[in-house]
Amino acid sequence: MIKVVVACGGGIFTTSVVTDRLEEIMKKNKIRHTITPHKITEIPSITGEDLIVVTGKTSATNDEGIPVMIGISLFTGVGEEEFTEEFLAKVKEIEETKGQNG
């Protein structure tokens, strides 16, 4: 189970669209997941999640070290394939780490 956070500035338009695209990608790749919306300003303090996808500008990092990926390409379509590959590789990495930890 991969727990993904989608974070944007206003939390409406881009979040809705990017959440929808991530759902599609993960369903297609049979990845069990949850997706929770947050605001960009909350990035440092998010806990108990595996991966944060941001749809706006940020240089913020998470205090617990949860990886942050810029997912704006899922919205604009520019560089979407590259993002999807990176995202899936990251998910695989997280799943493997989780597996090792039991």
Next chain:
Amino acid sequence: MEKMKMNKELLFIREHFTTKEEIINNTCSIAERLGYVNEKFKTDIIKRENEFPTGLDTAVPIAMPHVGTNCNTSFMSITTVEKPVNFKYMDGTEGEAPVEIVFLFGIVHPEDQMEVLKKLTALFRDEDRLNRIKDAQTNEEGFETMKEFLGDFVEAS
């Protein structure tokens, strides 16, 4: 379920605005007159645009300022400009996007608007369609073009 409103009065075609504030002020004051938003909406849009800009490096550069606060009904508006107007990039890229089309939205219940939002995302990826909007010469032409794209997903008036 409430459809997003697309009112002909909120289409501003080939305007001579030179700053993003002019575009936002113009749209928001008409939206307020139509009763779609209250007077605080404009401040929310400008604040959001300053904190989290919405300029995009699409085939025809666009910006899409939007909030859901101080808004009574979901609506969309379009402004096209004679000369590009700078907006900061959404992804934090250095410099500014030379924006030619501004889509300004109020979205009250995003879950009700998923279909139209998806449709709009498809539009943002479509160079030919963006060019058609950019090149529209009159409000009528812009309105018909948008109606053709968004069809049943909006309440056009």
